[in-house]
Amino acid sequence: MTIRPSTLATSACAFSLLALSASLAQAQAPIVIGLITKTDSNPFFVKMKEGADAEAKKLGAKLLTASGKTDGDNAGQVTAMENMIAAGAKTILLTPSDAKAIIPAVKRARAQGVMVIALDSPTEPVSAVDGLFATDNYKAGVLIGQYAKAALGGKTPVIATLDLFPGHPVGAQRHNGFLQGYGLKSLDAKSNDLAKPPEVVCMADSFGDAAKGQTGMENCLQKNPGINVVYTINEPAAAGAYKALKAAGKEKDVVIVSVDGGCAGIKDVGAGVIAATSQQYPLRMAAMGVAAGVEYARSGKKVSGYTDTGVTLIAAKPVAGVDSKDVTTGMDLCWGNK
Amino acid sequence: MTAPTLSSSAAPQGGARQPWGGPAAAGSGQPLVIQAKGLVKRYGQVTALDGADFELRAGEILAVIGDNGAGKSSLIKALSGATIPDEGQIFLDGQPIRFKSPIDARRAGIETVYQDLAVAPAMTIAENLFLGREILRPGFLGRVLRMMDKKKMLSESISRMNDLKVGIRSMTQAVETLSGGQRQCVAVARAAAFAQHVVIMDEPTAALGVKEGNMVLELIRRVRDKGLPVILISHNMPHVFEIADRIHIARLGKRAAVVNPKVISMSDTVAVMTGAKLAEELPAEALA
Amino acid sequence: MKAKLPPMGTLGPFIALLLACAFFATQSDRFLTLQNFSLILQQVMVVGTIAIGQTLIILTAGIDLSCGMIMALGSIVMTKMAADFGLSAPVAIALGIGATALFGLVNGLLVTKAKLPPFIVTLGTLNIAFAITQLYSGSQTITDIPEGMNWLGQSLRIGGTNVLYGVILMLVLYLVTWLALRETAPGRHIYAVGNSPEATRLTGISTDKVLLGVYVAAGVFYGIASMLSVARIGAGDPNAGQTENLDAITAVVLGGTSLFGGRGILIGTLVGALIVGVFRNGLTLMGVSSVYQILVTGILVILAVATDQMSRKGVR
Numbered sequence: 001m002t003i004r005p006s007t008l009a010t011s012a013c014a015f016s017l018l019a020l021s022a023s024l025a026q027a028q029a030p031i032v033i034g035l036i037t038k039t040d041s042n043p044f045f046v047k048m049k050e051g052a053d054a055e056a057k058k059l060g061a062k063l064l065t066a067s068g069k070t071d072g073d074n075a076g077q078v079t080a081m082e083n084m085i086a087a088g089a090k091t092i093l094l095t096p097s098d099a100k101a102i103i104p105a106v107k108r109a110r111a112q113g114v115m116v117i118a119l120d121s122p123t124e125p126v127s128a129v130d131g132l133f134a135t136d137n138y139k140a141g142v143l144i145g146q147y148a149k150a151a152l153g154g155k156t157p158v159i160a161t162l163d164l165f166p167g168h169p170v171g172a173q174r175h176n177g178f179l180q181g182y183g184l185k186s187l188d189a190k191s192n193d194l195a196k197p198p199e200v201v202c203m204a205d206s207f208g209d210a211a212k213g214q215t216g217m218e219n220c221l222q223k224n225p226g227i228n229v230v231y232t233i234n235e236p237a238a239a240g241a242y243k244a245l246k247a248a249g250k251e252k253d254v255v256i257v258s259v260d261g262g263c264a265g266i267k268d269v270g271a272g273v274i275a276a277t278s279q280q281y282p283l284r285m286a287a288m289g290v291a292a293g294v295e296y297a298r299s300g301k302k303v304s305g306y307t308d309t310g311v312t313l314i315a316a317k318p319v320a321g322v323d324s325k326d327v328t329t330g331m332d333l334c335w336g337n338k
Numbered sequence: 339m340t341a342p343t344l345s346s347s348a349a350p351q352g353g354a355r356q357p358w359g360g361p362a363a364a365g366s367g368q369p370l371v372i373q374a375k376g377l378v379k380r381y382g383q384v385t386a387l388d389g390a391d392f393e394l395r396a397g398e399i400l401a402v403i404g405d406n407g408a409g410k411s412s413l414i415k416a417l418s419g420a421t422i423p424d425e426g427q428i429f430l431d432g433q434p435i436r437f438k439s440p441i442d443a444r445r446a447g448i449e450t451v452y453q454d455l456a457v458a459p460a461m462t463i464a465e466n467l468f469l470g471r472e473i474l475r476p477g478f479l480g481r482v483l484r485m486m487d488k489k490k491m492l493s494e495s496i497s498r499m500n501d502l503k504v505g506i507r508s509m510t511q512a513v514e515t516l517s518g519g520q521r522q523c524v525a526v527a528r529a530a531a532f533a534q535h536v537v538i539m540d541e542p543t544a545a546l547g548v549k550e551g552n553m554v555l556e557l558i559r560r561v562r563d564k565g566l567p568v569i570l571i572s573h574n575m576p577h578v579f580e581i582a583d584r585i586h587i588a589r590l591g592k593r594a595a596v597v598n599p600k601v602i603s604m605s606d607t608v609a610v611m612t613g614a615k616l617a618e619e620l621p622a623e624a625l626a
Numbered sequence: 627m628k629a630k631l632p633p634m635g636t637l638g639p640f641i642a643l644l645l646a647c648a649f650f651a652t653q654s655d656r657f658l659t660l661q662n663f664s665l666i667l668q669q670v671m672v673v674g675t676i677a678i679g680q681t682l683i684i685l686t687a688g689i690d691l692s693c694g695m696i697m698a699l700g701s702i703v704m705t706k707m708a709a710d711f712g713l714s715a716p717v718a719i720a721l722g723i724g725a726t727a728l729f730g731l732v733n734g735l736l737v738t739k740a741k742l743p744p745f746i747v748t749l750g751t752l753n754i755a756f757a758i759t760q761l762y763s764g765s766q767t768i769t770d771i772p773e774g775m776n777w778l779g780q781s782l783r784i785g786g787t788n789v790l791y792g793v794i795l796m797l798v799l800y801l802v803t804w805l806a807l808r809e810t811a812p813g814r815h816i817y818a819v820g821n822s823p824e825a826t827r828l829t830g831i832s833t834d835k836v837l838l839g840v841y842v843a844a845g846v847f848y849g850i851a852s853m854l855s856v857a858r859i860g861a862g863d864p865n866a867g868q869t870e871n872l873d874a875i876t877a878v879v880l881g882g883t884s885l886f887g888g889r890g891i892l893i894g895t896l897v898g899a900l901i902v903g904v905f906r907n908g909l910t911l912m913g914v915s916s917v918y919q920i921l922v923t924g925i926l927v928i929l930a931v932a933t934d935q936m937s938r939k940g941v942r
Contacts, residue, residue, distance in 0.1 A: 041756075041865055046765045070868075166915055205916040210767070210859045211866060215669045219910035222662050223654070236767065236863075243860055247781075247788075264767060337766050441830045456825040458818045460888045469818055470829030472811040484810045 030062040033293040034084030035093045035286065036077050037067040043262060044282050045095065047335040048119065051283030052093065055290040064089060074098040078105040091115045091293030093286065099124035099169055115296045117303060119285045121170055131303035133285045135311050137170050138189035140278035141177020143313040144257035147276040148229050149182045150319035151255050155228065157182065157199045160220040162206040162213050162232045162241055167192055171233055174259050178231045201227065206237040213240025221248055232258045235265030235277060242273045261314060263336035269316050270327040276315035282335055285309045368396040371536060371567050372417065377426035379412050386412035387423065388591030394536065399558065399568045401578040404588030405611055413588060414571055418450040418538050419443030430535065447534030453541045455525045459514035463506065464495040466513055467528050498531045502560050519550025523557050530561045537561060538569045543577050555581050575604050584626040587611050598626035638933050639882050639897045646901060650908030657911055660787040667793045670903040672858060673870050674896060675796050675851035677877040678803055679844030681895045684878050686820040686840055687887025688737065688744035692752035693848055693874050694867030699759045700726040700852030705768040705862030715774025723849030729755060730845020734838040759864045768862035779857035792854045804892040816840060821888025876902060876923060880930045901926065
């Protein structure tokens, strides 16, 4: 049987149109990436979202965001993950509120072919996720520890630590890193406990909050008025500590160090409130996460292992033997409202 | 004893006992304090009051009885301002009145003692007596800052309760520490203290034991003797017969009869209440 | 036979406070100093003021779960308005207190006109206030505040120690409110509404007016607390107030005020707030982790409610 030329032509056209539209559709289907932060209200995560948003727009991906209700709200994060995967997310970027409790949900997601990257805080075990983009919090602590020791000259350190709250890995890493950098007896980067060498006369929990930091500092000063070094978990706690010291007339005699590198905190470094702070880069973490997600969707290549997103010591007054950048650099790189 | 600053009764003192003729019902021949004509109240399909009439004379204790659904609570609610009748007229001391709320009735001098007493248990007797009508300190402290004159309220409470011979020792006791009968006395004393025309009592002896019930009945008599007519709703026939000067029997939303407890028998009264007997069938001296 | 205790009122909490102080005095020689007590007072200054409003509401048998969030809203409104529009401190503070009073009014209207239970209403407004605060502040702390907002954080020298003006204000507020509750007719009506709303209504008192007044007054106290919070930390913090929410209720309960309404003395709330503050301060001086402070607070709350129940069972 012979096929008429016109029929052949029509079918060829039809088939090629079909193929073309199919490939067009595939090229146009947006890459969906999910970002789940601990909370919505911490400026650190607000900035992370902005960074992720900007990068997603640049690369033409669609970003879904969600968060837990409070620090520690694991259930909220699990629900968000499930919803995002159902909505088509192929990559989940996650700052875990609870390093262990999130593991089952992560496993389920990866079993469905979803790439899970932890940002800022590690899971436990770290290998449960495909990759971790985070600040080396231990190193952040070491840098400010080294600075504090040098800044104190040769004086005997009388140290107060304003920590996060017991059991949190980031709180432990920064605290122990600080003590290590200072050259005191400390614990290693894997530990979740807070080291307490004899030079540390007071430890208080600030929950990362200015008012509680102030209360903690006041009580520590009451316990030992001779405190001359204060390590703080983040810059709001440092601001609170400074207020307490100022009220006691001791703000000039005490070296306050911190971690974060938010714009408000860098301003405080410039104002002499904080002697030095380790600046971290949430926007970079988020952007890297989004880029990795896009890459995975396009080529199927996953990330692996830990990628250090960098930490820089920012100080107004440099000290001998410790590398630091100045406040102007800090302001350029800072996150938050300038 | 200080002159009563709170209650002044327009009606003459005492339950009049006519010295002539048979045991006439106290109050007959006395002026009308409250008169109601043709009261109608409907709740949807149900007609609670179907042209009910009512009369309360000065110086008497009038019991209102009736079976469930007879309309006695609707009647009382209309008189105390808790509901507004659809039709009919109410006169107080001969003047037509229209109550839009219980507060209006109170302002007109009609006080009601509710079945659940309306006392705040954690507050003292003195505080409860003056709740909502606290005596304020004179001058700026009272008028602007609304500070209370607690000493005066306490002494007033003591004198008021002594007046009515209520035997509670301390006015600063919390009401919840009192027995049921004592609480009832506090509620009655409060109404008597502030009423200027009428005191209405809803089931005052319900839920009380014999001794306490009698204590309350005594108190009610003293209230009447001070010149305040009392409307009493009760299911307790022995108490009604013991204390009432006249008995208003409500039935099917109307007034079936008003009888003289000194003459009529309890069984006849119940018969009229249930409809087994009609008012026409009663002997003349049984009516009041 | 059930355990019977005499009515304890505020005596129980006060004894608990004294016992706690005695204990910590033995554990640290830095505890029993005037300076330390001044410190504790300024640490409970904000919660203590919020708790005045909370006490009024709990006396009416209500509860306010949104108090801390309304306080945070107030502090953001006053600091952001001052920063954005260059307003002077008194004007900005007035606006902040106006905002919190307005929220109090909303709570009150929902409770009285819409007849919704206070627990549910304030559960909703808690989230609404939080969201508005975060949105309006962009989740950023406002540090650029006029100097006038700091003066309550300054101190007066009394008896060899520094006492914050803010603390003095809080104590004055407690005294005035306590007198108002005890000596004025409206104060008595608040107790009456909580003890028996039906009885109160039947005596002609407008329970709606009393409740509305209480919620608005509470809003004003939250506004004053936000002013104190700004003075203490020197900034408008949108994340403030989150623990103060439950801490304020804890202070009221520890102070002996009954959650069922109609019973309680305002000074008890101050004692309750001080108990929490003393434990936090004392445990830090002892070097004990803050988690134990939270544990102790929980145990104390249960003891307080149990004691209240037992002492009332002794009364018929």
